[in-house]
Amino acid sequence: GAGVSQSPSNKVTEKGKDVELRCDPISGHTALYWYRQSLGQGLEFLIYFQGNSAPDKSGLPSDRFSAERTGGSVSTLTIQRTQQEDSAVYLCASSLIGQLNTEAFFGQGTRLTVV
């Protein structure tokens, strides 16, 4: 596609429910990143996929968070048993290669609200 696509753009869920957030990166981009951003805050790194390597999960805040990337393309971030503190904008980005000397292209994010 022309850019990074995330769905849904907005999600309201009840506390305790599971949610799945989807990211379609730019075709051919081997690196994929998930971040979350709370209101007025910076971007908090969650997880990084690079090609077929094992993902870097060091930023996941708890074991309720997991992510997968199928076929080196689409990625899904799953949050189980959502809590109110999970409310944030979840941003996905991809880059051509997983190095900082190439720019990252961001999707428009999924705004998650846990009520």
Added chain:
Amino acid sequence: SQQGEEDPQALSIQEGENATMNCSYKTSINNLQWYRQNSGRGLVHLILIRSNEREKHSGRLRVTLDTSKKSSSLLITASRAADTASYFCATDEGGGSYIPTFGRGTSLIVHP
């Protein structure tokens, strides 16, 4: 922990003035990038500066990098109301780390 921290947190100027934002980081880096974010959604890449570069220009943007002080600055000249946005620097942590780490950003408001 956040590698990069922007300063000031908020900046309010009149159209036509210059805006300067700073970024400080903690560890050695390979490269540093500046991004812009409108309305709390996706970020747009503005400019990349490598660790062996000291200054870079792109249109009305000028970025400097001082690795001895572990700091960078973004200058927007002749600002416009459309420049109103949040601006973030992204750094890695040097070595083999390729994960861009972002600060909290500078919120810029340009009054028409």
